[in-house]
Amino acid sequence: MIGLVIGESTPTQIVALTEKAQPLGTYVKIEHEQGDCLGLIERSSAKSAAMNQVDVKDWLTAQETVEQAQKDIRDKGFETKIRIVGKIDELKNSKTVLPSIPPLPGNRIFQVETNDLKDIFSPEDQRWKRVGRLLRSENVDVKINIDKILSRHLAILSKTGMGKSNLVTVLAREIGKIGGTMIIFDYHNDYGGLELKDDHDKKIDVNQIDAKVNPRKLEVDDFNNMIEIPEKASNQREIVSKYFDEARTEKNFWQTLESLVQKFIDSGDAKEEKLKDASQRVIKRIQRAQRLFSSVIDPDIEDPKVLLKQFEINILNAHEFSEKQADIALAYYLKTIYEDRKSASKNDKKEVIFETPVLFVIEEAHTFIRAQIDTDSKYWAAKIAREARKFGLGLCIVSQRPYKVDEDTLSQMGSFALLKIIQKRDHDVISSSSEEVTDEIVSQLTTLNNGEALFLGEWVKIPTLTQIDDVSDSKRFGSDISATDAWTKAEIMKKKESSQELIDKEDLK
Amino acid sequence: MLTALTNAVFENRKKILSKISDKINQDIIQEAKKKWVPYNPQKEKSKIAGVDSSFNKVSFQGFSFWAIQAVAVDSNSQVLKSKQDVDLSSPNEINLNTKSSEFEILVSNDVADKVDYVLIDGSLTSHLAWHQHAEIKFKQLIKTVKQFPNILFIAKTSSSVHQFKKMNAGLADIAYYNKLGKSPGFSKISVDERFGKDNPVTYVYARVDKSVGLFKLELYGRGYSEETIKLILDKIKYNCVKGYPFCLKQAHNKCKIKDEHMRKFSRIIPLTNEFGAREILEA
Numbered sequence: 001m002i003g004l005v006i007g008e009s010t011p012t013q014i015v016a017l018t019e020k021a022q023p024l025g026t027y028v029k030i031e032h033e034q035g036d037c038l039g040l041i042e043r044s045s046a047k048s049a050a051m052n053q054v055d056v057k058d059w060l061t062a063q064e065t066v067e068q069a070q071k072d073i074r075d076k077g078f079e080t081k082i083r084i085v086g087k088i089d090e091l092k093n094s095k096t097v098l099p100s101i102p103p104l105p106g107n108r109i110f111q112v113e114t115n116d117l118k119d120i121f122s123p124e125d126q127r128w129k130r131v132g133r134l135l136r137s138e139n140v141d142v143k144i145n146i147d148k149i150l151s152r153h154l155a156i157l158s159k160t161g162m163g164k165s166n167l168v169t170v171l172a173r174e175i176g177k178i179g180g181t182m183i184i185f186d187y188h189n190d191y192g193g194l195e196l197k198d199d200h201d202k203k204i205d206v207n208q209i210d211a212k213v214n215p216r217k218l219e220v221d222d223f224n225n226m227i228e229i230p231e232k233a234s235n236q237r238e239i240v241s242k243y244f245d246e247a248r249t250e251k252n253f254w255q256t257l258e259s260l261v262q263k264f265i266d267s268g269d270a271k272e273e274k275l276k277d278a279s280q281r282v283i284k285r286i287q288r289a290q291r292l293f294s295s296v297i298d299p300d301i302e303d304p305k306v307l308l309k310q311f312e313i314n315i316l317n318a319h320e321f322s323e324k325q326a327d328i329a330l331a332y333y334l335k336t337i338y339e340d341r342k343s344a345s346k347n348d349k350k351e352v353i354f355e356t357p358v359l360f361v362i363e364e365a366h367t368f369i370r371a372q373i374d375t376d377s378k379y380w381a382a383k384i385a386r387e388a389r390k391f392g393l394g395l396c397i398v399s400q401r402p403y404k405v406d407e408d409t410l411s412q413m414g415s416f417a418l419l420k421i422i423q424k425r426d427h428d429v430i431s432s433s434s435e436e437v438t439d440e441i442v443s444q445l446t447t448l449n450n451g452e453a454l455f456l457g458e459w460v461k462i463p464t465l466t467q468i469d470d471v472s473d474s475k476r477f478g479s480d481i482s483a484t485d486a487w488t489k490a491e492i493m494k495k496k497e498s499s500q501e502l503i504d505k506e507d508l509k
Numbered sequence: 510m511l512t513a514l515t516n517a518v519f520e521n522r523k524k525i526l527s528k529i530s531d532k533i534n535q536d537i538i539q540e541a542k543k544k545w546v547p548y549n550p551q552k553e554k555s556k557i558a559g560v561d562s563s564f565n566k567v568s569f570q571g572f573s574f575w576a577i578q579a580v581a582v583d584s585n586s587q588v589l590k591s592k593q594d595v596d597l598s599s600p601n602e603i604n605l606n607t608k609s610s611e612f613e614i615l616v617s618n619d620v621a622d623k624v625d626y627v628l629i630d631g632s633l634t635s636h637l638a639w640h641q642h643a644e645i646k647f648k649q650l651i652k653t654v655k656q657f658p659n660i661l662f663i664a665k666t667s668s669s670v671h672q673f674k675k676m677n678a679g680l681a682d683i684a685y686y687n688k689l690g691k692s693p694g695f696s697k698i699s700v701d702e703r704f705g706k707d708n709p710v711t712y713v714y715a716r717v718d719k720s721v722g723l724f725k726l727e728l729y730g731r732g733y734s735e736e737t738i739k740l741i742l743d744k745i746k747y748n749c750v751k752g753y754p755f756c757l758k759q760a761h762n763k764c765k766i767k768d769e770h771m772r773k774f775s776r777i778i779p780l781t782n783e784f785g786a787r788e789i790l791e792a
Contacts (some may be wrong), residue, residue, distance in 0.1 A: 049586070050750075050755070052752065053758055053759070054750050054755075054758070054760060060751075061750060061751045064749065064750040064751065065750050065755075068584065068748070068750055068755045071584050072584070072586040073585060073586055074586050074587075075586065309771075314669050352665075480522075
């Protein structure tokens, strides 16, 4: 026994006095007349009767009080606030059933048997895949329901550097092991060198693709954004609109567009000075786009979607795009895959790329699915979030700025992985997105360490504090660069080079 | 009313200040200085019990419902002994101060042989004063403190004026010892014989550490040496926080009877249908 229920209890919450201080996030067993319940420790506090009695405001008094307190075996009291998450027997059968009456004050609290924890957090069912271990119980694996990610979507949220992309990599590993399909829109090259292996150390197929856009496939407004004509440059935009449709059907897209605009200038139709000026700017933009963006805007590639492969982990490298370009590219891929999965699910005999479900991961989601700003990618992401579970297309949004993510889209996420989050406005957004997120849970988020997360929602049976597997050696990019390591190496190289010079000079003598 | 009172404060300011003014009390302070024994007690391991009592009552029309409790608590916060009583009485039938004093002596009697010292909160002379008209109780008290010379009395304050009355002191003696500074030490041993030469009360004002408050230490009897006082202070200091015995604070907390307790007790009896005095005022 580790404690006793005290004070006022409810069917969902108790306060307990424990023999020793209990770690936050520990699961406990609570004696209950309707069946023993599983509780999660949400708050843990310690008090000293002596320090509370005496007006301790100076150092000497504090020392004296501690001396007296140490003689008193009853001085320290440990109190915990415990959230009841369900009856243990029901949880083992994958049902979350809360008691209808509160546990009685005086009821006992115990450590949970490891086997019970394993039955709850690590089901044997093939839909459940291991992603880590229970935070306070090293021997208990944590598994998540992959099907629920696909059908109800997932949000991975935390401040920078706490392990979001590590978790995405773990998910990629598990999906890759069963031959599933995943697409990661990699805006910051976090997955550039991704290497995955299964349980037998065999390589899992990872398809690295440089995300490209074929301008011929775009709407003219998107094309204008792609070549970075400002929104307010209405004359320039109009000129491009005039000739875009013709250019897109010609073999030499860029040359055709440029020559059409040049003709416009030479013809004298551009009578007004500002029109002439705008036309010349358009030509410069077209030339600039060819010079700078040829790696990402390619009028001669096949439909970019054909580079994606089902049954593999696809990494769409988008780090060469500007933000606007990335938005257009992402919107393109989201729309394409949405329509592809829609066709596949209807069996309408159209040629499809993905005959089976797909998980689409959007890194840096706050850049594209922004609160109060409409973007093309936001439109498609929201549409997928609302509708695509019927087609087997799941969305996973990853962000270190939850408060910047569109709330409507966030509220469509059926599951959450919350790593360390400190800012209050981020807490507020998360609280409003999920009814499972209580004030106590939010306060716990600030105490999480790197790689620790709280899983909530449909992909787990109950809120689960997890130590995620560390797969950072699978990714060659994305981690913080050590400046001191790099400088030290460079210094060593400089010395080697100067030594080599001396040797070379010797040889010349 | 407050304005008039505030005006009175301004008018009497000089008079009030003069009573605590060092300049005016210079002679008395010098006299106090001569009576001061500087001494910094060294903590000596000891087993000490603190004794305190509490009483509370609910007044109804024509009677009071009261509760009294006294406890002896050791330095491990263990209650060694306690004594309680609850009853109904007519308003003048019982003196709760006297009864709580009686209980304090009874619990002290029961624990004195188990500890080095028993510290009772309050003044011995006050205890004697409460019982002086009840011969049996008075004798019982004397018998106890004679039998157990390790029963000591600690008072946080004192109204005694014996030492400096002849010098036209306007304040109690303890106030002048406070003026001497914040160093540890104790006043020269004095004996109070107001209860007769057969019932002497030895006392000192003591400070066990720098920059903490004074307390009055009283023992029954006479002939104590300064060395004995020093030994007592060494042992008391072992239990002190901010210059005051911690077990007395613990005893105070353990025996306290709050109004909410009395309300609960009233419901248990129950007395909730009786008219309370407050109800009359509100009628």
